[in-house]
Amino acid sequence: MLKTLLTATTALALCAGAAAAEIKVGMITTLSGGGAGLGIDVRDGFMLAMEQSGRDDIEVVIEDDQRKPDIAVQLADEMIQSERVDVLTGIIWSNLAMAVIPSAVNQGVIYLSPNAGPSALAGAGCHENYFNVAWQNDNLHEAAGAYANSAGYTNSFVLAPNYPAGQDALSGYKRFFEGELAGELYTQLGQTDYAAEIAQIRASGADSVFFFLPGGMGISFLKQYADSGVDIPVIGPAFSFDQGILQAVGDAALGVVNTSQWSKDLDNPANNAFVESFQAEYGRLPSLYASQGFDTANLLLSALESADPSDADAFRAALRAADFESTRGDFEFGPNNHPIQDIYAREVIQEGDVYTNKVLEVALEDHADAYASECNM
Amino acid sequence: MSFILVAEQILNGLQFGVMLFLMAAGLTLIFGVMGLINLAHGSLYMVGAFAAAAVAGATGSFLLGLVAALTAAAVAGAIIEVAVIRRLYKADHLDQVLATFALILIFSEGTRWAFGSFPLFLDIPDWLSGPVSLPGGIQYPLYRLALIGAGLAVAAGLWLLIERTRIGIQIRAGENDREMIAALGVDISRLYTLVFALGAALAGLAGALVGAIQSVQVGMGEPVLILAFVVIVIGGIGSIKGAFVGALLVGLTDTLGGIFLPELLKLVTDPSTASTVGASVASMAIYILMSIVLILRPTGLFGSTA
Structure with a gap:
């Protein structure tokens, strides 16, 4: 509650200082x-970095899209036409990203983009003004x-929900997996x-299970899987194993291997400082989403x-140079303004009372996405 | 397609069905007795799950969690009945839908304010975890068997309550003729609060029981609510027996359809298309079932024709 108040006050203070602000950033995200x-x-994560920079000439306007594409579009119009923002950011979901x-x-x-990376915007639909700072959807x-x-x-x-990102997930896995299904x-x-x-x-005779079930879907699946007595090893992307939901899964997630561009x-110095200051500021461990915002x-x-x-x-060129200390270590942009970065395999462990992840190995080194060649900028 | 797989899927369908029944029973009672469409029923399911997670987390006892879920949902139900719902009985259904939809928003944001945006942890107790071997070599999670047992016990208890007790007689009378039982000296507003709290407690119990194998999070009740509405439409609005039969039908159709439709399609097309198309058709299966029931019996399987 106190935190909400603080955020609100910060937002208000920023609004009050609007006359002084020279650069305006619009954040549309799901709150x-x-x-x-x-x-x-x-x-x-984003506001932590802003605060640490100590710059008072940047105004961030934050709005809640409620995970609804129509609301996101409306907010974007408002921010572009009446707030006249220079930069937009914040969208979590690919369907909202495609709409805005x-x-x-x-x-x-x-x-x-601090999160969504739909393939349509990485290939033929790429744009010189669009930068993805997280990943292309297929990468993990x-x-x-x-x-x-x-x-x-x-x-x-392999299993995933029946929607575009789910289909991308299975095709991403199959693009690299050499065995049978x-x-x-x-x-x-x-x-x-x-x-x-x-x-x-249980009836399939598989030697491994790959699943992409983000958020609550993953919690349900993992708890039920652990209770079913099926002991085939499970692999998944980090979305079902982020810091926010691991505590809700509990023991059922222990030992599961998952892939992430961050842990x-x-x-590295940037990450150590980030984890420490995030925890000090908000009283919880950061998730990969927080690292992406940061x-x-x-x-x-x-x-x-x-x-x-x-x-x-000049501003686009400065962004393309990606001259910042990323929490994931090496970071650069490919020709379609999507990241080229290492992606790690992590294992879920328990540290005291807290469930978290530990890096096992680099799964893909300096990995770029499969759509970059279709992009003509 | 082995016998074991089919048997396991039938058990899964039954388990899903009895949990739907707990939701649908309250919904159909409230509609039958008070003529009220309660969209906030899913919120009471969520209240039950959050109460169970909070109390089980603090005390370490799953059973205390269940007691807390029943109590919290019943109390929440009684409070909203007295504060909001009571004013809506004479209003038309559109007003009821609007007001109870507002309650959904209030409950969701209230829960987020109290518990935060991240899902809570609620786990199966040790003495119910792990699989058991059933005759025929079937490995099945003990907790899901317990859910089937608990659901059937509640169904039996509800039947006894409605058919064999004084309260039950008043509830049935209330369904048939409100003015008459009020004229006979039954305190109708107390009866309404009681029925509402009973329905809420059942939803809360379902939320707590299911929460242990799913995720306890804001908004968890709404998907179940939609299925519960399908159940009561199939079973006949206001009928507990209909809710029971409808819940099992929906549970079995949804589970078995999800498995066998893609398998059937694989016989005529390639596996990848079959699983995509099969999954889409399977998610429609219960609505197709509902349409067929409504065509053959417009008031549902056990609905009164009046």
């Missing part, structure tokens, strides 16, 4: 409803496929009971050091 945990982490980004970047606004799943090969699995059972299942989006799928996994224990803000700050948004070409 209420089922997916609020992700948006709150992105916002907190193409028209925003065509109106000359710079968009920095591709790394899971690569890890499955190196772990010696030859027969995987013991089964392939699409579940309903928002499904909470996986007994039927687990029965099929709390990555040993990196997005630092990328923006680094570009503002050398160029002004009013000079669009």
Whole structure:
């Protein structure tokens, strides 16, 4: 509650100082409803970096999209036309990103994505004003496929929700996994009971299970899977194992391998400082979403050091240079303004009372996405 | 497609069905007795799950968590009945939908304010965790068997309450003729509060029981609410027996459809298309079932024709 008040006060203070602000950033993210945990982490990570920069000439306008595409579009119009923001950021979900980004970047606004990376915007639909600071959607799943090969699995059972990001997930995994598929299942989006799928996994004879079930879906699946007595090893992207939901899964997640471009224990100065200051500021461990928000803000700050948004070409070049200390270590942009970065395999461990992740190995080194070649900028 | 897989899926369907029944029973009672469409029923399910998670987390006892879920949901139900719902009985259904939708928003944001945006932890107690071996070599989670048992016990208890007790007689009378039982000296507003709290307690119990194997988070009740509405439409609005049969039908159709439709399609098309198309058709299966029931019996399976 106190934190909410503080945030509100900060926002108000920023609004009051609007006359002094020279650069305006619009953040549209999910702060209420089922997916609020992700948006709150992105916002907190972003604002932490802003605060640490000590710059008072940047105004951040934060609005809640409620995870609804129509509201996100409305907010974006408002921010571009009446607030006249220079930079937009914040969107978590790919369907919202698809609704907002193409028209925003065509109106000359710079968009920095702290999370969603739909393939349509990485390939033919890429744009010089659109920068993704997280990953292209397929990346973590591709790394899971690569890890499955190196772990010696030859027969995987794969499942994901039946929607575009779910289909991308399975094609990403299959792009790198060299073994056979013991089964392939699409579940309903928002499904909470996986007994039927687990029965099929039990009967399939697979040697590994790959699943992409973000948020609450993953919690349900993991708890039910652990209780079913099926002991086939599980692999997944970090979205079901982030700091926010691990505590709700509990023991059922212990030992599960998941892939991520970031982890709390990555040993580099930027990350150590980030984890420590995030915990001091908000009293909880950061998630990968928080690290993405933090990196997005630092990328923006680094570009503002050398160029002004009013000079669009110079500002874009400054962003493309990605001259900032990323919490993930090495970070650079590929030709389609999507990251080229290492993706790690992590294992879920318990530290005292807290469940968290530990890096096992690099699953894919300096990994770029599969769509970069289709992009003509 | 082995016998074991089919048997396991039938158990899964039954388990899903009896949990839906706990939700649908309260919904259909409230509609039957008070003529009220209560969209906030899913919020009471959420209240139960959060109360169970909070108390089980603080005390370490799952059973105390269940007691807390029943109490919290019943109390929340009684409070909203007295404070809000009571004013809506004479209003038309659109007003009821609007007001109870507002309650959903209030409950969701209130819960987020009290517990935060991140899901809570509620786990199966040790003495119910792990799989058991059933005759025929089936491995099945003990907790899900316990859910089937608990659901059937509640169904039996509800039947006894309605068919064999004085309160039950008043409830049935209330369904048939409100003015007449009021004229006979039954305190109708107390009866309404009681029925509402009973329905709420059942929803809260379902939330706590299911919360242990799913995630306890804001908004968890709404998807279940939609299915519960399908159940009561199939079973006949106001009928507890209909809710029971409808819940099992929906549970079995949803579970078995999700498995066998993609398998059937694999016989005529390639596996990847079959699983995509099969999954889409399977998610429609219960609505197709509902349409067929409504075509054949427009008032539902056990609905009164009046």
